[in-house]
Amino acid sequence: MKTKPAIPKGTRDFMPDETAKRNYIFNTINDVFHLFGFQEIETPAMENLSTLMGKYGEEGDKLLFKILNSGDFTSGADKALWESGDTNRLAAQLCEKGLRYDLTVPFARFVVMHRNEIVFPFKRCQIQPVWRADRPQKGRYREFYQCDADIIGSNSLMNEAELILMIDEVFARLGIRVAIKMNNRKILSGIAETIGHPDKLTDITVAIDKFDKIGLENVNEELRNKGVDDNAVAMLQPIITLQGDNEAKLATLRNTLAGSETGLKGIEELETILNMVGNGNLRAALDIDLTLARGLNYYTGAIFEVKALDVVIGSITGGGRYDNLTGVFGMDGVSGVGISFGADRIYDVLNQLDLYPKQSLMTTRIMFVNFGEAEIKAAMGYAATLRKAGISTELYPENSKMKKQMGYADTKGIPFVAIVGGDEMVSGKITLKDMSSGEQKQVTIDELIDIVK
Secondary structure (H helix, E strand, O other): OOOOOOOOOOOOOOOHHHHHHHHHHHHHHHHHHHHOOOEEOOOOOEEEHHHHOOOOHHHHHHOOOEEEOOOOOOOOOOHHHHHHOOHHHHHHHHEEEEEOOOOHHHHHHHHHHOOOOOOOOEEEEEEEEEEOOOOOEOOEOOEEEEEEEEEEOOOOOHHHHHHHHHHHHHHHHHOOOEEEEEEEHHHHHHHHHHOOOHHHHHHHHHHHOOHHHHHHHHHHHHHHHOOOOHHHHHHHHHHHOOOOOHHHHHHHHHHHOOOOHHHHHHHHHHHHHHHHHOOOOOOOEEEEOOOOOOOOOOOOOEEEEEEEOOOOOOOOEEEEEEOOHHHHHOOOOOOEEEEEEEHHHHHHHHHHHOOOOHHHHOOOOEEEOOOOHHHHHHHHHHHHHHHHOOOOEEEOOOOOOHHHHHHHHHHOOOOEEEEOOHHHHHHOOEEEEEOOOOOEEEEOHHHHHHHHO
């Protein structure tokens, strides 16, 4: 019995109309990247595991897709590990490479390897797929695209402000109403100090980052399970549930974190960014959210997330400041800040809200009907002229019945059909049919170009 074809869970095929929609997203984001002066790079789909491991926290490491070594991959493995079931240690012996988890860590590796070939500050953009061994669910996939922009080699908070303005421009062009959430890892460090658990920063950030998904009580329970005492959990409540506008939140935080130099530095940074963005005519709401933690260990300063306001879905963009990510690759003291647009979630949002411009989904603008060898030869000459004018043009390949050819054009959403038969060949004109109105008229090739354009 033949096996029914299937694809792995958490992955998807995309039909031509879906691909056109995705390209609209990629092109929109890429246009804005270039508008702000970013340059494109590409990195390999797979990286050495030594590059990836330890950069995303314990939970992130578990979600890395590992690639078995080529050839006899079991030859170097400790046989006792097979029997013990210690999969983590066993994987380290069987796998030297893995699929990239995101584009940021490979970018840090890229910067270190090519430090003598790039000019700092380096503004990089990159649109490529990434892979995570996560549980598939709505808006969460195992293979998905990220659209990243990073500025590395500069400590200026103007970079954070520019990224916020870029986020705002992308979603304004896409027509998606969003809220931009912002926090600072230094503030989170200050909170951990203030409640008496500076050693539990990672546990605290991982827990409160789940606030929107699991609720306050479950966050508190997770904190207790990680060894945060009840008194500290109680101290944390008014901080992570803080309400009011940005100014009020900053004022409260100054009082709460008065004893933490690190926390006060984070507050100062947020205030500076807010003041800079205020001069950029921001259209989206920009709110300080103290539950935002982005549980990745490499963030050290401002952090961001973007939520769609009209669709229930997870974060559709995120990022932040990382002060020494390149240090793990032997290049210390290089600060960077970056954001990543979740193209697959943006795709889902645009689909639910039906926000795609019609022209972005059109491929072929005009199709020539096939009446036979002589007629199609004449049509090919016209098609060449149309293509030189930048008009996407098809010729139906078979001399089929007119009904079939018209049905093909209608199914593909081709707005115009051109007819070149015996009469047209004599007159030197083309019969042009508007598929939406059904109107037909004879036109010259120049008139046709004007109409179709």
